[in-house]
Amino acid sequence: MHPHPHASPNAASPAAPHAPHAPPWDVLVVGGGINGVGICRDLAGRGWKVLLAEASDLAAQTSSSSTKLIHGGLRYLEHYEFALVRKALQEREVLLKSAPHLMWPLRFVLPHDPSMRPAWMIRAGLFLYDHLARREVLPGSRSVVLAGSALGQPLKPSYRRGFVYSDGWVDDARLVLANAMDALERGAELLTRSPVTAVQRQTAAQGGGWLATLQTPQGPRQVHARALVNAAGPWAESFLREVARPAQGEALATKHLRLVKGSHIVVPRRFTHDHAYIFQNPDKRIIFAIPYEQRFTLIGTTDVELAPAALAGLNRAAIDEQEIAYLCEQASRYFAQPLQREEVCWSYAGVRPLLDDVSGDPSAVTRDYLLETHADGAPLLTVWGGKITTYRKLAEEAADKLSALLGQARAPWTLGAHLPGGDLREWIGPPERPDRDFERLQNAVQRRHGWLPPALTQRLCRAYGARVERVLGQAGSARALGAEVAPGLYEAELQHLQREEWAFSAEDVLWRRSKLGLHYSAEQRQAVADWLAQNPA
CATH class of the missing domain: 3.30.9.10 (D-Amino Acid Oxidase, subunit A, domain 2)
Structure with a gap:
């Protein structure tokens, strides 16, 4: 494993013992699925200092394994879940x-x-x-x-x-990545392949908050944060029972x-x-x-x-x-x-x-969510349930609750905000309708880069949106993108995925950052794995 290029300069070194004063982080978010990165992004945009720790890759589990729908949930009406359906329907067009x-x-x-x-x-x-x-x-x-x-x-x-x-x-996995990139650009730090193995509430003499131990690729790291967010998805309940280890007489896990x-x-x-x-x-x-x-x-x-x-x-x-x-x-x-x-x-x-x-x-079983907070001692927020369509609203409500727990209300901002690559105006001018706007983007990129095969233009525009030239750079031909490691996948894109999107393995690239694995033969997939092994981040 290799340190992520966006990690802070001291991220590769085990942390020195913390002084018993103000924690350096406002919030530690545990879990790099859609809810974790959504909360991280919202908090960072409000000016809070946020660190997110993910045990594996971003979107490695539930958030890359959905039916890939932004939907209200037509069948939930039969279960009289009108509030959930309304909330999800309101979010569809926002997203x-x-x-x-x-x-x-x-x-x-x-x-x-x-x-x-x-x-x-x-x-x-x-x-x-x-x-x-x-x-x-x-x-x-x-x-x-x-x-x-x-x-x-x-x-x-x-x-x-x-x-x-x-x-x-x-594209569920890329939605997670877009939120992660936005969080990073707004000042958050995100560590992948860094499971949180222990968390402990600190006394006032120790500075309060939480002290967490992370097993990063570079070794153990201790993190001191004022508040903790448990967004571990399927592991949320076991995280509370086995890692957070509540104090005697305290029930951190009150839900199932x-x-x-x-x-x-x-x-x-x-x-x-x-x-x-x-x-x-x-x-x-x-x-x-x-x-x-x-x-x-x-x-x-x-x-x-x-x-x-x-x-x-x-x-x-x-x-x-x-x-x-x-x-x-x-x-x-x-x-x-x-x-x-x-x-x-x-x-x-x-x-x-x-x-x-x-x-x-x-x-x-309901697809709605519940945000449960514990304010006794160091603040803790646990995300119970949820679905991908309502992640932005969930994150906004979580950030509201955390801001209150941290003692300073800070205004929400994500309603109407673009995700990275989603603001197409530099390519197409004023937006009209999202579906037509994407077609206009694709046409504009094809006009500027006429040497690109149309199928590759479409794939790159789908993946990177208005930021497609962060992959293409100043290239005026396919040769300028470096070697074609597998059909339609050039070194320039692989380097971008390593540099900007936390990609380390062939699985990261072929099944989450893209679905190219579905189109490639076993030999072509191996060629990608070999290149990544020979060119570590």
Whole structure:
């Protein structure tokens, strides 16, 4: 491992014993998923001194394993979660405008199966979905005739009618990175591959706050912070019980998490249009079939409850054969061409940390979040639950609470703020609509860099938005980008990912900073790993 280039000059050295006075950090955030980096970004933008520690890579677990949707959660209406759905619907367009290169509108086709839910119920749900929050960008729902249409062509002929509605798509791992980069640029320090192995409240004589021990790639480091944020996702409860080690008689972990594994499969493209499908299953669950990476279809997700003990030593959640069979079977109820097991060319799984609301059915457990604070002694805030769509609002509320705990209210600022690469005005002038603005960006980059293959232009614009020239530099040809390590992946981009985006391994590059691993052969993926090994950051 190598020190991150953005680390502070003394980050590589074990810390000297702290003087028993004011902590050097205002807040230590534990966890580099979407909620952790979102909170870190918001706090840094308010002028607080923030350090974030992540045990692995940014977005290494749940936050890179979502269904990749910015959505209100249409099915949550059946569980009467109107407040959650409204909050999520309000956030959709806020997020779309903040980073139009990473998030964009997506239309969903819901084939009507009368044996599942009656048409009136679906119409009522879609009416609510359209009107619970104001829409400026996303069109409303409508009925659609599937028979004889492009939308109906991939489906069994028995599905003759349906409905179309709007939500959004997100590159989940890059959304985490964009928040991390923004936090860094606003003064935060972020350490990856640095698990927090112990935290301890300090007495007033010791300066108060928290003393944390981090195992960084360069060795142990002690960090003294006034407040602690537990944003460890699926590990939030075990972090409180096993690492924070509450004082005698103190219950830091007052809530419980339901750990629900969600798995997805990727198959060769099943349809050529740009809409996604939402399929209703006999078990009252739903799955999505979504256009993915140009040549593929993403299908998911499952809901498999895990015992907390399953997290111990878990490096990566993985799909099992029963889940693959379930997804193939449910998708085959709708697709005219049945889905075969051998078509699955990739899969991924993540563990969702859902706030335990005593629901029997894992798919019915609330996707809302709770921010719990402990103000006795050093302040502590724990994030229970949450979903990617509401991360910005969650972070804003957490920063409000922490500012109050730290004794100084500081104004929120992220509503209406762009994420890095999301402000396209330097390329396109005044914005119009996020989806059209991205097309204008792509056209402008192609005009300026006519030597770039159009497919590479699109990929780079999607990944880096208005900051695409931080990768391209002054290059006037592909040769100026250095060696082509794998198809469409040049040394200049790999160096950028190491320098600016905390990328160390081939997995970081191929499966989180991009999805190029899906397009490459084993030999091409190995070529990327070899280059990184020979050119450490």
